[in-house]
Amino acid sequence: MEMNFYAILVAALTTLVVGSIWYSPVLFGNAWMKETGLTEEELKKGSMLKIFGLTFVFSVLLAMILQVLCVHQFGPLGMIGGPDFIDSAKPSYAAFMADYGTVFRTFKHGALHGFMSGLFLAFPMIAINGLFERKSWKYIFIHAGYWTVSMTIMGAIVCGWV
Template sequence: MHIHFDLQQLNWLAVLIATAAAFILGGIWYGPLFSKPWMKAFGLSSDEVNQRHPGKVFGMAIMWTSVAAIMLALFIEPDADFHLGAMTGFFIGIGCITPFMGIHYAFEGRDWKILAINAGYSTLALTLMGAILGWF
Protein backbone atom coordinates (compact mmCIF):
# COMPACT_ATOMS: atom_id res chain seq x y z
CA MET A 1 0.00 0.00 0.00
CA HIS A 2 1.28 3.41 -0.97
CA ILE A 3 0.11 6.19 1.30
CA HIS A 4 -0.14 9.50 -0.55
CA PHE A 5 0.10 12.40 1.86
CA ASP A 6 -0.42 15.02 -0.82
CA LEU A 7 -3.54 16.98 0.05
CA GLN A 8 -3.59 18.53 -3.42
CA GLN A 9 -4.13 15.10 -4.98
CA LEU A 10 -7.20 14.31 -2.90
CA ASN A 11 -10.57 14.20 -4.59
CA TRP A 12 -12.18 16.95 -2.55
CA LEU A 13 -15.64 16.30 -3.97
CA ALA A 14 -15.39 12.70 -2.76
CA VAL A 15 -14.21 13.93 0.67
CA LEU A 16 -17.18 16.31 0.86
CA ILE A 17 -19.66 13.59 -0.15
CA ALA A 18 -18.08 11.10 2.28
CA THR A 19 -18.31 13.67 5.08
CA ALA A 20 -21.97 14.38 4.31
CA ALA A 21 -22.83 10.67 4.10
CA ALA A 22 -21.20 9.88 7.46
CA PHE A 23 -22.88 12.91 9.05
CA ILE A 24 -26.30 11.78 7.78
CA LEU A 25 -25.56 8.24 8.99
CA GLY A 26 -24.76 9.70 12.42
CA GLY A 27 -28.13 11.44 12.49
CA ILE A 28 -29.89 8.17 11.78
CA TRP A 29 -27.64 6.12 14.09
CA TYR A 30 -27.88 8.43 17.10
CA GLY A 31 -31.45 9.45 16.28
CA PRO A 32 -34.10 6.86 15.55
CA LEU A 33 -31.84 3.80 15.83
CA PHE A 34 -29.92 4.24 19.09
CA SER A 35 -30.83 7.55 20.78
CA LYS A 36 -32.62 5.92 23.71
CA PRO A 37 -29.96 3.32 24.62
CA TRP A 38 -27.21 5.91 24.01
CA MET A 39 -28.83 8.42 26.37
CA LYS A 40 -29.55 5.70 28.94
CA ALA A 41 -25.93 4.47 28.86
CA PHE A 42 -24.71 8.01 29.62
CA GLY A 43 -27.51 8.73 32.10
CA LEU A 44 -28.81 11.61 29.99
CA SER A 45 -32.37 12.80 29.52
CA SER A 46 -33.81 14.21 26.30
CA ASP A 47 -33.96 17.61 27.98
CA GLU A 48 -30.24 17.52 28.83
CA VAL A 49 -29.32 16.57 25.29
CA ASN A 50 -31.62 19.24 23.82
CA GLN A 51 -30.11 21.96 26.04
CA ARG A 52 -26.81 21.74 24.18
CA HIS A 53 -26.17 24.42 21.58
CA PRO A 54 -27.00 22.69 18.26
CA GLY A 55 -24.71 24.92 16.19
CA LYS A 56 -21.72 24.03 18.33
CA VAL A 57 -22.56 20.30 18.51
CA PHE A 58 -23.27 19.90 14.80
CA GLY A 59 -20.40 22.19 13.81
CA MET A 60 -17.94 20.08 15.80
CA ALA A 61 -19.47 16.88 14.40
CA ILE A 62 -19.05 18.08 10.82
CA MET A 63 -15.51 19.28 11.52
CA TRP A 64 -14.38 15.96 13.07
CA THR A 65 -16.17 13.95 10.38
CA SER A 66 -14.39 15.92 7.67
CA VAL A 67 -11.03 15.36 9.38
CA ALA A 68 -11.76 11.62 9.43
CA ALA A 69 -12.73 11.68 5.73
CA ILE A 70 -9.55 13.56 4.79
CA MET A 71 -7.34 11.21 6.80
CA LEU A 72 -9.07 8.15 5.39
CA ALA A 73 -8.65 9.54 1.86
CA LEU A 74 -4.91 9.74 2.49
CA PHE A 75 -4.85 5.98 3.15
CA ILE A 76 -6.92 4.94 0.15
CA GLU A 77 -4.87 4.54 -2.99
CA PRO A 78 -5.89 6.71 -5.96
CA ASP A 79 -6.66 3.63 -8.08
CA ALA A 80 -8.79 1.99 -5.37
CA ASP A 81 -12.33 0.88 -6.07
CA PHE A 82 -15.54 0.80 -4.03
CA HIS A 83 -14.65 -2.53 -2.36
CA LEU A 84 -11.05 -1.62 -1.44
CA GLY A 85 -12.18 1.74 -0.08
CA ALA A 86 -14.93 0.12 2.01
CA MET A 87 -12.58 -2.55 3.36
CA THR A 88 -9.95 0.07 4.25
CA GLY A 89 -12.52 2.06 6.22
CA PHE A 90 -13.90 -1.08 7.87
CA PHE A 91 -10.51 -2.36 9.01
CA ILE A 92 -9.47 1.04 10.36
CA GLY A 93 -12.75 1.21 12.28
CA ILE A 94 -12.78 -2.33 13.64
CA GLY A 95 -9.02 -2.70 14.00
CA CYS A 96 -7.87 0.73 15.20
CA ILE A 97 -10.76 2.86 16.44
CA THR A 98 -12.73 0.16 18.29
CA PRO A 99 -9.81 -1.25 20.31
CA PHE A 100 -8.76 2.19 21.55
CA MET A 101 -12.35 3.05 22.44
CA GLY A 102 -12.45 -0.26 24.32
CA ILE A 103 -9.33 0.68 26.29
CA HIS A 104 -10.78 4.07 27.22
CA TYR A 105 -14.11 2.56 28.16
CA ALA A 106 -12.44 -0.11 30.31
CA PHE A 107 -10.51 2.50 32.31
CA GLU A 108 -13.52 4.84 32.48
CA GLY A 109 -15.78 2.03 33.68
CA ARG A 110 -18.30 2.71 30.93
CA ASP A 111 -21.04 0.32 29.92
CA TRP A 112 -20.00 -1.95 27.05
CA LYS A 113 -23.33 -1.21 25.35
CA ILE A 114 -22.13 2.32 24.67
CA LEU A 115 -18.93 0.90 23.17
CA ALA A 116 -21.02 -1.17 20.80
CA ILE A 117 -23.08 1.88 19.79
CA ASN A 118 -20.17 4.29 19.40
CA ALA A 119 -17.68 1.87 17.85
CA GLY A 120 -20.43 0.47 15.64
CA TYR A 121 -21.14 3.94 14.27
CA SER A 122 -17.45 4.73 13.82
CA THR A 123 -16.79 1.50 11.96
CA LEU A 124 -19.88 1.80 9.77
CA ALA A 125 -19.17 5.48 9.03
CA LEU A 126 -15.57 4.74 8.06
CA THR A 127 -16.74 1.86 5.88
CA LEU A 128 -19.26 4.12 4.14
CA MET A 129 -16.73 6.93 3.71
CA GLY A 130 -14.13 4.49 2.39
CA ALA A 131 -16.61 3.07 -0.12
CA ILE A 132 -17.39 6.58 -1.38
CA LEU A 133 -13.73 7.59 -1.53
CA GLY A 134 -12.81 4.38 -3.35
CA TRP A 135 -15.71 4.72 -5.76
CA PHE A 136 -14.60 8.19 -6.85
Protein backbone atom coordinates (compact mmCIF):
# COMPACT_ATOMS: atom_id res chain seq x y z
CA MET A 1 0.00 0.00 0.00
CA GLU A 2 1.48 3.27 -1.10
CA MET A 3 0.40 6.80 -0.35
CA ASN A 4 -1.70 8.44 -3.04
CA PHE A 5 0.21 11.69 -3.54
CA TYR A 6 -2.31 13.03 -6.05
CA ALA A 7 -5.03 12.70 -3.42
CA ILE A 8 -2.74 14.29 -0.84
CA LEU A 9 -2.03 17.30 -3.08
CA VAL A 10 -5.70 17.80 -3.93
CA ALA A 11 -6.69 17.41 -0.27
CA ALA A 12 -4.06 19.99 0.70
CA LEU A 13 -5.53 22.45 -1.80
CA THR A 14 -8.92 22.17 -0.14
CA THR A 15 -7.66 24.07 2.91
CA LEU A 16 -7.10 27.09 0.67
CA VAL A 17 -10.49 26.72 -1.02
CA VAL A 18 -12.38 26.23 2.25
CA GLY A 19 -10.40 29.07 3.85
CA SER A 20 -11.23 31.48 1.04
CA ILE A 21 -14.92 30.84 1.70
CA TRP A 22 -14.83 30.40 5.49
CA TYR A 23 -12.85 33.58 6.17
CA SER A 24 -14.67 35.67 3.56
CA PRO A 25 -17.21 38.32 4.57
CA VAL A 26 -19.93 35.95 3.34
CA LEU A 27 -19.32 33.60 6.27
CA PHE A 28 -16.99 34.35 9.19
CA GLY A 29 -14.48 36.87 7.79
CA ASN A 30 -15.88 39.91 9.56
CA ALA A 31 -16.31 38.11 12.89
CA TRP A 32 -12.80 36.64 12.58
CA MET A 33 -11.26 40.08 11.90
CA LYS A 34 -13.12 41.53 14.88
CA GLU A 35 -11.99 38.70 17.18
CA THR A 36 -8.35 38.97 16.05
CA GLY A 37 -8.31 42.75 16.02
CA LEU A 38 -7.07 42.79 12.41
CA THR A 39 -8.16 45.24 9.75
CA GLU A 40 -8.35 44.72 5.99
CA GLU A 41 -5.32 47.01 5.60
CA GLU A 42 -3.28 44.88 8.02
CA LEU A 43 -4.33 41.71 6.22
CA LYS A 44 -2.95 43.07 2.94
CA LYS A 45 0.50 43.40 4.49
CA GLY A 46 2.96 40.56 4.45
CA SER A 47 3.97 38.15 1.75
CA MET A 48 0.90 36.37 0.45
CA LEU A 49 3.14 33.99 -1.50
CA LYS A 50 4.84 33.00 1.74
CA ILE A 51 1.55 32.69 3.65
CA PHE A 52 -0.25 30.64 1.00
CA GLY A 53 2.87 28.64 0.13
CA LEU A 54 3.54 27.59 3.71
CA THR A 55 -0.17 26.95 4.26
CA PHE A 56 -0.07 24.52 1.35
CA VAL A 57 3.10 22.82 2.66
CA PHE A 58 1.59 22.39 6.13
CA SER A 59 -1.66 21.16 4.57
CA VAL A 60 0.29 18.50 2.67
CA LEU A 61 1.63 17.27 6.02
CA LEU A 62 -1.92 17.15 7.41
CA ALA A 63 -3.18 15.28 4.36
CA MET A 64 -0.38 12.74 4.68
CA ILE A 65 -1.22 11.89 8.28
CA LEU A 66 -4.95 11.92 7.52
CA GLN A 67 -4.38 9.30 4.85
CA VAL A 68 -2.72 7.08 7.44
CA LEU A 69 -5.53 7.72 9.95
CA CYS A 70 -8.32 7.15 7.41
CA VAL A 71 -7.00 4.18 5.44
CA HIS A 72 -6.97 1.22 7.81
CA GLN A 73 -4.82 -0.89 5.49
CA PHE A 74 -1.79 1.14 6.58
CA GLY A 75 -2.05 -0.59 9.99
CA PRO A 76 -1.23 -4.11 8.76
CA LEU A 77 1.48 -2.63 6.55
CA GLY A 78 3.06 -1.12 9.65
CA MET A 79 2.80 -4.42 11.49
CA ILE A 80 5.04 -6.14 8.93
CA GLY A 81 7.60 -3.34 9.00
CA GLY A 82 6.52 -1.28 6.01
CA PRO A 83 6.47 -1.60 2.24
CA ASP A 84 10.02 -2.95 2.09
CA PHE A 85 8.87 -6.13 3.85
CA ILE A 86 5.81 -7.05 1.77
CA ASP A 87 7.69 -9.76 -0.13
CA SER A 88 8.95 -11.37 3.07
CA ALA A 89 5.67 -11.02 5.02
CA LYS A 90 3.91 -14.09 6.30
CA PRO A 91 1.06 -15.47 4.17
CA SER A 92 -1.44 -14.07 6.68
CA TYR A 93 -0.62 -10.54 5.47
CA ALA A 94 -1.45 -11.41 1.86
CA ALA A 95 -4.62 -13.20 2.98
CA PHE A 96 -5.69 -10.22 5.09
CA MET A 97 -5.08 -7.79 2.24
CA ALA A 98 -6.93 -10.07 -0.20
CA ASP A 99 -9.96 -10.07 2.10
CA TYR A 100 -9.82 -6.49 3.39
CA GLY A 101 -7.55 -4.58 0.99
CA THR A 102 -10.23 -2.12 -0.13
CA VAL A 103 -12.69 -2.32 2.77
CA PHE A 104 -13.72 1.07 4.15
CA ARG A 105 -12.00 2.88 1.26
CA THR A 106 -14.85 5.32 0.66
CA PHE A 107 -15.30 9.08 0.68
CA LYS A 108 -17.89 8.67 3.44
CA HIS A 109 -15.53 6.69 5.69
CA GLY A 110 -12.73 9.19 5.12
CA ALA A 111 -15.06 12.08 5.89
CA LEU A 112 -15.97 10.42 9.19
CA HIS A 113 -12.32 10.05 10.20
CA GLY A 114 -11.53 13.57 8.99
CA PHE A 115 -14.41 14.94 11.05
CA MET A 116 -13.27 13.02 14.14
CA SER A 117 -9.72 14.33 13.60
CA GLY A 118 -11.04 17.87 13.45
CA LEU A 119 -13.21 17.42 16.52
CA PHE A 120 -10.78 15.42 18.67
CA LEU A 121 -7.41 16.80 17.48
CA ALA A 122 -7.77 20.25 15.92
CA PHE A 123 -10.49 21.63 18.22
CA PRO A 124 -8.72 20.79 21.52
CA MET A 125 -5.40 22.21 20.28
CA ILE A 126 -7.02 25.42 19.05
CA ALA A 127 -9.04 25.71 22.27
CA ILE A 128 -5.97 25.25 24.47
CA ASN A 129 -4.03 27.91 22.56
CA GLY A 130 -7.06 30.21 22.56
CA LEU A 131 -7.53 29.86 26.31
CA PHE A 132 -3.90 30.72 27.05
CA GLU A 133 -4.01 33.61 24.58
CA ARG A 134 -7.20 34.86 26.28
CA LYS A 135 -9.17 34.60 23.04
CA SER A 136 -12.94 34.41 22.95
CA TRP A 137 -14.92 31.24 22.38
CA LYS A 138 -16.15 32.80 19.15
CA TYR A 139 -12.54 32.98 17.94
CA ILE A 140 -11.94 29.37 19.00
CA PHE A 141 -15.09 28.07 17.31
CA ILE A 142 -14.38 29.96 14.08
CA HIS A 143 -10.95 28.35 13.75
CA ALA A 144 -12.00 24.93 15.04
CA GLY A 145 -14.96 24.93 12.66
CA TYR A 146 -12.70 25.75 9.74
CA TRP A 147 -10.31 22.92 10.56
CA THR A 148 -13.09 20.43 11.22
CA VAL A 149 -14.71 21.19 7.86
CA SER A 150 -11.33 21.18 6.08
CA MET A 151 -10.23 17.91 7.66
CA THR A 152 -13.58 16.29 6.89
CA ILE A 153 -13.14 17.10 3.21
CA MET A 154 -9.46 16.13 3.28
CA GLY A 155 -10.26 12.79 4.90
CA ALA A 156 -12.89 12.07 2.27
CA ILE A 157 -10.42 12.76 -0.52
CA VAL A 158 -7.46 10.81 0.85
CA CYS A 159 -9.57 7.77 1.77
CA GLY A 160 -12.00 7.67 -1.14
CA TRP A 161 -9.55 8.35 -3.94
CA VAL A 162 -8.49 4.76 -4.56
